Amino acid sequence: MSEELFRHEAVKEILRKYRTIWALGHAMALMSWDLETYMPRDGIRDRSVAFEELEALQHKFIKDPELEKLVERAEKDLDSLNDFERGVVRVMKRRIRIAKAIPEELVRKEAKITSEATVVWREAKKKSDFNMFKPYLEQIVEIQREKAERLGYEEHPYDALLDLYEEGLRTRDVERVFEELVPATKRILEEIRKQGFYPQHHPLEEKEYDVDAARKMLREILDGFEWPWNRGRLDESAHPFTIDMGVNDVRITVRYEGKDVKRAVYSLVHEYGHALYELQVDPRLSYTPIGSGVSMGIHEGQSRFWENIVGRGPWFIRWLKEKLDKHIGYTKDFDEVEIYKYVNTVRPDLIRVDADEVTYNLHIYLRFDIEKKLIEGSLSPAEVPVYWDNKMEELLGVRPRNVAEGALQDIHWSHGSIGYFPTYTLGNVVAATMWAMMGGPSAEQLRNLKLREIREWLREKVHRWGSTYAPKELLKRSFSTELTAKYLIDYLEWKYITLPNKLAEYLA
Structure with missing residues (x-):
């Protein structure tokens, strides 16, 4: 104390x-x-x-x-x-x-x-x-x-459960975000299809890689992020996750599938975002009720910022390609534009964890819609698989072939985590808000990939405060804004509609 x-x-x-x-x-x-x-x-x-x-x-x-x-x-x-x-x-x-x-x-x-x-x-x-x-x-x-x-x-009644994961969050807050985000996402997705720059598939997704080589590469990536090995671990599990035991013991896990190496890379970068939040909490808050991240939505904002805005941004590609070429090898045959396309494929898919950042929020909207109906009693658990399949087809134009691809794909409900899913979209909203406040497309820390400066900016704006301020108050104090889909829509429009014509500037 x-x-x-x-x-x-x-x-x-x-x-x-x-x-x-x-x-x-x-x-x-x-x-x-x-x-x-x-x-x-x-x-x-x-x-x-x-x-x-x-x-x-x-x-x-x-x-x-x-x-x-x-x-x-x-x-x-x-x-x-x-x-x-x-x-x-x-x-x-x-x-x-x-x-x-x-x-x-x-x-x-x-x-x-x-x-x-x-x-x-x-x-x-x-x-x-x-x-x-x-x-x-x-x-x-x-x-x-x-x-x-x-x-x-x-x-x-769903408000009470949302509040367990995101203090002060209400059903109407989530509905307001999705009312803007769902139609905008469909519009952006249609424009992506018309432009044809971002592929639905990339040949590197089918390439197998040596798992031991990938393990070395991921450790090197963490070294590049200045990961404090004396305060953190990297292990393996069926489902990648981050867990903190305190500011001096934060652990990441990843999964190696042996094919499509970007899955392992971006699960690491995502979990690093979570871990960094806990590692950068002011140590004077240790052992107190405010000594860790304030909410799931703010936490997810940190992981999605690193995974998507830093890690899938054009500024990250040269740095990443050096690591891939050194450890995985076959990426030497692909230039930086191709690597950028590889890590930014866009396609409507059945599986949430495989979804790209354009379609991802539609997956969350589906789960939010189902959870809200389950809690209010307008949908029974027995009806979930059929409702899921129909809604998935309506939102994304794809239909599960079985319940493993549909209503059974996520572990969350088995944990009793009803009210959790909306925090994933809140995370994307928070990440895009931070991108906008950092300077958006012209943010100097991003364009020059100044990783230490990015970490320090996040520490000062979000991380060091732990749970000192409630989520909505933190956004107001640090960024003078509230929860809004505007910045996320702006980010998606810039990256997926405007950026293809300017990509050379960012890769230069």
Whole structure:
């Protein structure tokens, strides 16, 4: 605890009590990382019990009446607190409200069902059998509906679930973004087809690569990003992810498929964006409620900024091609324009994680639409596969051949994460907002690929604050704006309609 930042006696006492809550979260994060990386398959039986007990214990500590009294005491002096102390009060008040609203038996029930559902989902997806997963989805939806009612909402029950992942986010906020974004995306997609510059497929997507060579290349990419190996790891898992145990222990995983090397490259760059956020939080905020990223949407904004705006931008291509030529080899036969086209193919596809940045948000809109209907009760879990297939065809002009390509493709619902998906589009909105505020197409840090300056700009504007400010307030303070699709539409129009005629300027 930093005496410099936290001086109010009640706040200091809150932070002393919070260390136990933080320590439990630290332990569960390490267990989650192990579950996805090195844990033997049958270890899930013991791990699910351990998760259930630790979740319940953390829940109990958050609901401690003494902690609540301290928060109330600090809140009475809100006007005299500094921004960091106010952040602690805001975050703890919210966490206590959520913990008190959701009874321990529901927490335990959710932990148990989702641990089992994750294993069943994997098997159901492999067999493309929705009926295997349907009973779990039905239970999960019922649990989320009950949570929404217990948490409370003013307008729509889905608001309560959105708020769990993105503080202050409402259904109407998401609807407003999609009302602009969906028609604009369809218009841009049609113009891309007319111009014919961005390919739907590229021959490099079919090329196989040596996995050991790719491992070396990814480590070299992280070295180029000045990755702090003494504070971070790079491992492998079935689903790439980032997890932080604190500002001094942040871990990335990637997946090597042996074909189409850009998948491995961009999963790394994406996860690096998440990791950098946590690594650049002010260390004085360590072990406090405001010592990590503020929300899923702001977090996703960092990863999408690095993956798409930095990593798929024309400014990144020469740097990347040097790495590809050195380690993968066959890219030597392709010039920089071809490499740029390879990493920026555009095609309507069935699978969200494979979607390009133009069509990606249509995938999220589909899931948002389904989740909202599931929670309000206008769609039943049994109806999801057919509704999914019809909506996918309407939005993207493609239709799944089976449920593995459709309603079973994502792991999120098995985790109980209803309300999570919209934060992906929010991430694209935030990333494009940062691009615009950095200077858009003329941003000097991007055009000259000054990676250290980019990191420092992000640290100052977003990262160092951790959760000091709520997401909407952070956007307002750092960028004088609110959530809007405008900057994302501007970015997509510039990159996919204007840039092809000016590409040589950026590659020079």
